[in-house]
Amino acid sequence: MSMTSAKAEVKPIDPKMLPRRFNIKERESHWRRIWDDLGIARHDHSAERSCNFVIDSPPPTASGSLHPGHVFSYTHQDLIARYRRMKGWNVVYPMGWDDNGLPTERRVQNYFNVRAEPNVPYIPELNVDQQRKAAGLSKNQTLIVSRENFIELCHIVTAEDEKAYKELFYRLGFSIDWDEEYATIDDRCRRISQRSFLDLETKGHVYTSELPTMWDVDFQTAVAQAEVEDRLTPGAYHDIEFGVYEAIKGEAGMPQSFVISTTRPELIPACVGVTAHPDDDRYKSLFGKYAVTPGFFAKVPIFPSEKADPEKGTGILMLCTFGDENDVEWWREHGLDLRPMVGRDGRATARNFVEYHADTEGWSSLNPEQAQSNYDCLAGQRLKSVRQSIVEMMRQPANSALALNDSGSVSAPLQSEPKPIEHVVRYYEKGNTPIEYIPSRQWFVRLMDKKPLLLQKGAEIEWRPDFMFKRYANWTDGLSHDWAISRQRYFGVPIPIWYPLDEDGAIDHNSYLVATEEMLPVDPTLTPPPGYGEEQRGLPGGFVGEQDVFDTWFTSSMTPQIVARWGEDDDRMEQLFPMDLRPQAHEIIRTWAFYTIVKSVLHHDAVPWHNAMISGFILDPDRKKMSKSRGVAVTPMPLVERYGADAVRYWAANGRLGMDMAYDESIFTIGSKLVTKLYNAGKFVLMQEAEPGAIINELDRAFVAELSDVVDRATDYFENFEFAHALQIIEGFFWESFADNYIELVKRRARSEEDYAGRASAVATLRLGLNVLLRLFAPFVPTITDEVWSWSFAAETGFASVHQAPWPLTDSTARSLSQSVPAKSGEMLSRYELSVVEPPASESSFRVACRAIAAVRKAKHDAQIRLGAPLAALEFTASAGALELLKPVASDVADASGAFDIQFNPTDRSDGMYEALVQAVEQSQ
């Protein structure tokens, strides 16, 4: 029989060689080294696509701070990676760093006191301090450097952060293939990012246009819809009187004025129209007429609009260039004038007012002198002080629109004191000043026409949990803008575009020049376009390079293509793309997941991955999202120091997919206890001195049947990425069935001097149980499982690490799984195959034994007999059927009870329960 064909000798471990208590922290570094040496995380680069399981792991922002949320979701990935590896998949688990973007830019600026600007020459091997001296700058003065140099400095700074992340990930035992490390600012990523643009341009998916764009005045850059968030902000309604032009001119039967209510009085100079609801009787007579603005005396049209809400404010409102998104639409629909007063820096720009004539556009006024003198006080001011100044102006009767008509005295335009309110205002997610809509030239990816396609492709992905698809669909459905991809920042991946200059030196934006594939990565501010020489830069008839960089999501949306070397290694692309799994958190479905899908659909007409696994958040104990800004975030490394990596992983593995989890430190303690228990149970099992033999006893076979069932269920859960459920049943079985019951039931038989066959069966079953449980636990608590595995199983099975051993398989899981991947060879494991064990005579034997022994414990407790005390007599009362079921395992129950034999007392009870009657051995004096 195959049971005896193990190739390595089975020797009991010597308990004295093991410390009484397991110090996981000391052993962690040992096992991390072993894993490195064994290369457990490396993958076979030549494997067929069908054998690969490719994970599109999220590159963390290298300048962010570590957070329990990182540990949480990255552990989830590793659980799947380790499971799949044991299942025989060639797991490709790369890691990258996202160092594009504002956080890094700010860090580098502060750290070196430098700023990047375009058209600054690149200095090889730049030494910032020396260069500052050479430029005659003091320590406190900012050194201007080229973008290339800035990128180099960025590498220096992010290297530190990456080290901290890497240290933590390594410590936690994440089986990342570090050979696949990348950074979104490295040459390859910039190349692929720019290649993406080239491809989109060729396919006609990108365009450049000068449009009112959402703009952050502090960072002075365009921002995309996905980067904008709403915040409740204090503001105030200002009721301000506008004049009616026709009435002022003397037309009869016309109201002299009306009152608008605005939260943005600072934009009165930029007012280009007035509107009210078409059915609003209060204002019907004004439609088609003109209004006159107070203070600046602009003549602007009054028109009806369905979008005006009669209930809001006074029901009639002013439109400006541009107060909000509605203003943009009204401006477009009604062909209104453009009076942009807000500059890119958030200050009022200087303007010249001209006398109004029938066909003047822009900054015309019915009283240009007064308008100009009022406006001159505002130019150069930030909007906040512009508001104050204008409110003051509105207190002066002389600024009333009605003052144009000098018939009698007029009152101030401001009708009453401002009424404070809280209202919702748009902000750039990283900014502190509200978004402005500023006309500027930007690059866009056309998305508005692709909603149905994106929804259809999104539905092809298996979202886990499935309701997360709705978040994606919701966002896609609600898109209202094309994707603005250009950013007016210095640090990032440059847009590989140049613009020709005409004979007058004017930029021709429409005949832009695109980089060629061979040039990538390219910085158009340093390299001339094809067909031009660098000496033509900036000259009439020459060219200028695009100065903008891409939105960081433009690059990080390419992680699958970056890992698969799109456009650079077709074989690799074939092997790795589309990927199998995208693990991420739900907060970035609308950004990272969305944009990655966009890119994949536009470039390859394919989904980027087949599965999206969405982890939840870590919440504070008070159920708010834990964040550093709220001052309550815990740094992960001390947790690892304190509880050990396995315990921290255990904590993370408890979080079900998509479910937010309140931060609860007691879970770490439970993880530590599990580690200790595995250590002790392993020690006990492997200390048994008897030779293992054939598994023949009913109890043993019944236990193996139960174990097989657990393997089936855990496997099923893992196949559906539900690692938390898998852990739950594995842990429950280990603790209750294996440690507390099975071990107790066979403890004596395993050392029996009479029943040699039973002893061999018990020892074999104990070893089988431990072996299988170690493999089931391996993804969760990789350190302790490998430690225990190493004591005996490593040599015996030939698998040096449990992480290289195959996932335990039963007949039914082998049948039910549809994967094409062959199970790992189990030759060396024949002793530990579940399928070689004969099924028990009765499926319930193990549970019957457990129930019986529980009845004995209760009886002993009630009779105040010590649990370990021997019994003079033991009698079970139960139904005849239940007693029949008990008989095949009665000797083990008797052994565990400390009784020599068992009396059976049948009754007519029908609940299958056992009642034990115990009699203590007489105490000898």
Add this chain to the structure above:
RNA sequence: GGGCGGUUAGCUCAGCGGCCCAGAGCGCUUGCCUUACAAGCAAGAAGUCGGAGGUUCGAAUCCUCCACCGCCCACCA
């Protein structure tokens, strides 16, 4: 205002393709240092399963409505 989750023992959470007296861990009570484990073992107390209706022989589980908590989106005069 729209969408999506959640609401089960003091705490953290399972169970939710209907019937198994409603489960686990922590905490609590009681008893045990039983040669794997006191970071352990055993026994125990503890819940009107958010509320109200409905479907059904039967609902924590399915349907409707409501309440509260959280997230996403919209609202921005």
